[in-house]
Amino acid sequence: MEKIVILTGAGISAESGLGTFRDEGGLWSQHRIEDVATPEGFARNPALVHEFYNARRIQAAKARPNAAHEALARLQKDFHGKVTLVTQNVDSLHEAAGAQGVIHMHGTLAGALCASCGHRWPAPPEMMVGEPCTACTAPAARPDVVWFGEMPYFMDEIYDHLAEATLFAAIGTSGQVYPAAAFVYEAQSSGARTVELNLDPSSGASSFDNVILGPATETVPRWVEGLLSRR
Secondary structure, rough: OOEEEEEEOOOHHHHOOOOOOOOOOOHHHHOHHHHHHOOOHHHHHHHHHHHHHHHHHHHHHHHOHHHHHHHHHHHHHHHHHHHHEEEOOOOOHHHOOOOOOEOOOOEEEEEOOOOOOOEEEEEEOOOOOOHHHHHHHHOOEEEEEEOOOOOOOOOOHHHHHHHHHHEEEEOOOOOOOOOOHHHHHHHHHOEEEEEEEOOOOOOOOOOHEEEOOOOOOHHHHHHHHHOOOOO
């Protein structure tokens, strides 16, 4: 049975109004990564970090899935084999489009995490400094997102999927953040064909068998249509 493993990054949500690291004028351009996306930054200034992620959470809640998200949900539903979605994104746009079982390797804005006991629960729209854990009551609530310097979630599960893939696709990723940037090599070592779909070539584009360039809302539906028409 054919199995497609798809990795998505910020580029697939950009056309839904959620900016990437490199967008000018967006949330990320107003802060240093070290200040808002590292454990050290949270320890130095938790109020700033909560303010940043509260803004991202509000922004993400207003966003709607675009044609690329919808196409991948359709692929997962109609493909004759299996389709596994792995995302670096912390939004829920894949699920909003109808995708099932999405693996959020960098966590999700919709979640809260206790830095003390590790308990997880749904995040309120706004999180505050000293917010208590709903399990141990420690004033240690933080966004349930993976920051730079932390290990992504579900890595063993992801590598198992990559080992079973017959086709690996990376969509809207920069190819600069590891371990995700190495997924193409993991898939190739198991014999999978590989394709990158991106607005511009990523730093690892030369490692893929095929590269398709253009806006995700145009390239992804066309690519999905091609896969489904092969049945």
